Amino acid sequence: MKKNTFSFSRGASWLIMIMCTTVQADVAILSGLTHQKVVEPGQRYSGTILLGNGANEMAEAKIYQTNYLFNAKGERHYLPLSKGTARSNAQWIRFKPEFIRIPPKSTLKVRFIVKVPNKPALKGTYWSVLMIEPIPETSPLSIKRKPKEVALAIQQTMRYAVQVVSHIGETGKAKLRMSNPKMYRSNKKRFFQIDLANKGTRWLVPLLWIDVFDRKGRHIGKFEGDRRRLYPGTALAFKVDLSTLTKGKYKALLVADGGGDDVYGNQVSITVK
Numbered sequence: 001m002k003k004n005t006f007s008f009s010r011g012a013s014w015l016i017m018i019m020c021t022t023v024q025a026d027v028a029i030l031s032g033l034t035h036q037k038v039v040e041p042g043q044r045y046s047g048t049i050l051l052g053n054g055a056n057e058m059a060e061a062k063i064y065q066t067n068y069l070f071n072a073k074g075e076r077h078y079l080p081l082s083k084g085t086a087r088s089n090a091q092w093i094r095f096k097p098e099f100i101r102i103p104p105k106s107t108l109k110v111r112f113i114v115k116v117p118n119k120p121a122l123k124g125t126y127w128s129v130l131m132i133e134p135i136p137e138t139s140p141l142s143i144k145r146k147p148k149e150v151a152l153a154i155q156q157t158m159r160y161a162v163q164v165v166s167h168i169g170e171t172g173k174a175k176l177r178m179s180n181p182k183m184y185r186s187n188k189k190r191f192f193q194i195d196l197a198n199k200g201t202r203w204l205v206p207l208l209w210i211d212v213f214d215r216k217g218r219h220i221g222k223f224e225g226d227r228r229r230l231y232p233g234t235a236l237a238f239k240v241d242l243s244t245l246t247k248g249k250y251k252a253l254l255v256a257d258g259g260g261d262d263v264y265g266n267q268v269s270i271t272v273k
Contacts, residue, residue, distance in 0.1 A: 026055035027102060027134045029160050036165035042118035049110040049162055051132065053102035060135040061100050063110055065090045068129045068161065072180070072195040072235040078129065078161065087201075087232055089166045090128035092116055114166060124172020124201030125165060125232055133159035167202065174230070175200030176256055176264045180237075183270065189243045192225075192270065196256055197235035204230045206256040208238040212270065213251045220250065245272050 031050035039045060053059040067079040067088045081090050095112035102108050112130065116122070181194045198204050208225040225240030238256070250270040257263050 026053050026057070026059040027061045027132065027160075028052045028054060029132060029162065030107065033161065034163045034165065036163075036167065037114070038167045038169065039114075039116050040169055041116055041120060041122050044113060044115045046111065046113045047164070049112070049130065049132070050107055051100065051102060051110060052107045053104060056104050058104065059102045061102070062133050062135060063095060063098050063100065064131050064133070065093065065095075066129045066131055066161075068127065068163065069231075070234050070236065072197065072237045074237070078131070084128075085233065087124070087126050088128050089114065089116075089126035089164065092126075092166065093128065093130075093164060095130060112164065114164065116166060116168070122168045122171075125167050125203040127163055127165040127203075127231055130162045130164060131159050132162060165203070172202035172232075173200050174198055174202050174204035174232075174258060174262055176204060176206065176230075176258075176262075178254070178256070178264070178266055181254075181268055183242075183272070189241060190245070190272065191239045192242050193237055193239040194254065195235055196230060196238050198230035198232055201232050203232065204258040204262055206230065206238075206258040206262070206264070208240060208254075208256050210240050210242070210255070210268075211253040212242075212245065213253075215249060215251070217251075220245070242270070242272070245270070247272050 029049065030052045031048065035047045037045050051061065065081060067081065067084045067090060069079065069085065070076045084090060092114050093112055095110060097110065100108055100110065175198065177197045177199055179195045184191055184193060192210060196206065205227060207227040210223045212220040212223065214220055223240050223242055226238045228236050228238065230236060252268050252270050253265060254268050255263065255265045
């Protein structure tokens with residue numbers, strides 16, 4: 001995810017340098033972008049985020065928390081903790097450090113502890129995000145910045161979202177809803193698309209696939225699409241590539257397979273023009 005940051009400093013000189021640059025993050029996440037754990041109310045667990053610096057200079061980064069939601073329009077929202085959701089576990093999490101300096105060609109760890117409240121009413125999946133944001137040299141937060149430097153800088157920086165997910169035992173249940181089926185073309189390919197929303201209380205990671213039959217009931221083929229994560233209260237547009245289907249009308253069985261009992265199906269009609 002990218003964001004624009006602005007920095008301005010005053011000094012003895014009247015010269016103002018205006019820069020517009022893209023900062024390539026030397027900081028890399030080496031331990032994966034999702035940490036999930038099945039726990040019980042009252043339990044405590046810990047985790048580690050491994051950061052690496054592959055550059056020849058010192059790298060700096062800040063670490064902070066946000067809440068995270070997304071929808072079928074493709075919008076992703078990284079929300080301040082003041083705008084948290086009922087399923088945020090951000091208040092359960094303590095981490096250190098909040099600011100990190102990684103020597104050249106080295107790795108360092110960010111450690112976090114999750115203390116689940118001892119509340120029997122907790123059910124299903126809870127989550128939030130630890131953001132890892134590299135600090136450019138021109139930022140007031142950087143200790144590498146020259147103290148007399150006068151600059152107005154517009155910089156585009158990369159930040160990493162590390163998801164911390166807590167599942168409360170085997171409680172909660174996903175509840176999938178399908179809507180807005182359609183066919184569309186993109187880059188000379190033909191896709192079937194449908195919105196999937198999780199209205200339940202536990203996350204679901206469904207694989208979307210379609211069994212296609214012609215008008216006489218003969219099986220044409222099975223076509224697999226996306227496998228994507230759906231937290232409670234979120235939605236995504238899933239798609240399946242049907243470019244090999246010839247012109248005509250078809251009947252199809254649409255399946256979102258989350259494994260175990262989490263299998264959802266629907267019959268759809270497909271017209272290829």
